[in-house]
Amino acid sequence: MPDARLAAARITSVDALRGFSLLGILVVNIAFLASGYRMAGMAEPGFDSSLDWVVRWLVTLFMENKFYLLFSFLFGYSFTLQLDSAVRQGRAFVPMFLRRLGGLLLIGLAHAVLLFPGDILTTYAFVGIALLVLRRVGPKTAIVLAGLLTLVLAFGFLMLALLAMVGLDASGTVAEGTAEAARSDTALGGVFWQIISEHMRKLSLIVLLRVLFQGPAVLAACLIGLAVGKLGVLRNLSAHKVALRRLQWTGFTVGLAGAFVYTQSAWNGTVNKFLGEAIDLVTAPLLAAAYAATFLRVLPYLPRVGRALAAPGRMALSNYLGQSLICSLIFTGYGLALVDRVSPAVEVLMALAIFTVQVLYSHWWLKGHRYGPVEWVLRFLTYWRRPTGQRRKAPDSAQTV
Secondary structure, eight states: OOHHHHHHHHHHHHHHHHHHHHHHHHHHHHHHHSOHHHHTTOOOTTOOSHHHHHHHHHHHHHTTTTHHHHHHHHHHHHHHHHHHHHHHHTOOHHHHHHHHHHHHHHHHHHHHHHTOTTOOHHHHHHHHHHHHHTTTSOHHHHHHHHHHHHHHHHHHHHHHHHHHHTTOOOOTTTOOHHHHHHHHHHHHTSOHHHHHHHHHHHHHHHHHHIIIIIHHHHHHHHHHHHHHHHHTGGGOGGGGHHHHHHHHHHIIIIIHHHHHHHHHHHTSOHHHHHHHHHHHHHHHHHHHHHHHHHHHHHGGGOHHHHHHHHHHHHTHHHHHHHHHHHHHHHHSTTTTOOTTOSOHHHHHHHHHHHHHHHHHHHHHHHTTOSSOHHHHHHHHHHHSSOOOOSOOSSOOGGGOO
């Protein structure tokens, strides 16, 4: 295969992995978009059947805290592509990337206030600054820093568990209690200003969690992506088959074991939840890495799956925001106001249906456009000029969130 075709295949595989990550994120996020209780860290009281709990356990075990790490890994990897592209084109990378981060911040804030306070784009905007500072570190240093961040975070959750053991409630940044969750449901099912007010209230409650916990976890995953990008692993997967097999073996054994402990503890009180979080912080990245290694190794044998997932992956930002918009129209007073009226099993089916629509829409849109609609806006904010709208000859992963 000529070099150009090899490059296109590599980019397609990265876009397909990004699309796969979007599906996992939606399956997890839809539960939080559909219920004030889930946003408060509790199961929806109206759904307590065996099937409801099986679905909650399976989603928590296999998906929760895994796919946002995979998405963050790809953010760090794409950072290296953007950096290399700027060098080849002779562009001043730092001011360009800072404008891009500013655009992400604005889009993320609008997303958090209007649609989903669990937004991750604002986190990426601040983590991106750290990546700029660390862009010259070597791959080994990046991996060591990621490991240290993860261990410090795990220690932090152990300390929270200890505080909870001695009777100090350190969970107030997330857990609102039953009464607060019921109030949240009422607000989310209300009119526009009530929904916005509830989103703002949740943002004020989780900001500490974002600064102290999600931000460092995202940065650790981005640093792994940075290291992989600098090592060129994804440019020649066939040369790293042994490493990928070891990653699969370790990830699926240690990662699933940690995920099982986390799942078992997630619904059994504050102390157990924090202890489970500490274990999950260390093991979830391994399971996410095993997912990625398996996906990339299997993808050449499933070209149709790769092509199907690559399109939504190329429009990852538009589709991520679109997921929140569609779910808001279903679950909040913006539309049907079905908050806490849909069972966990139906939520998963709805997520699969939404993503299927996004796959079809992405393929249709990219037939006539070079970028997704929100990607177009972000590119305009990045370069301060109107992006060309013609269809591109080959996909370019470098400018995808």
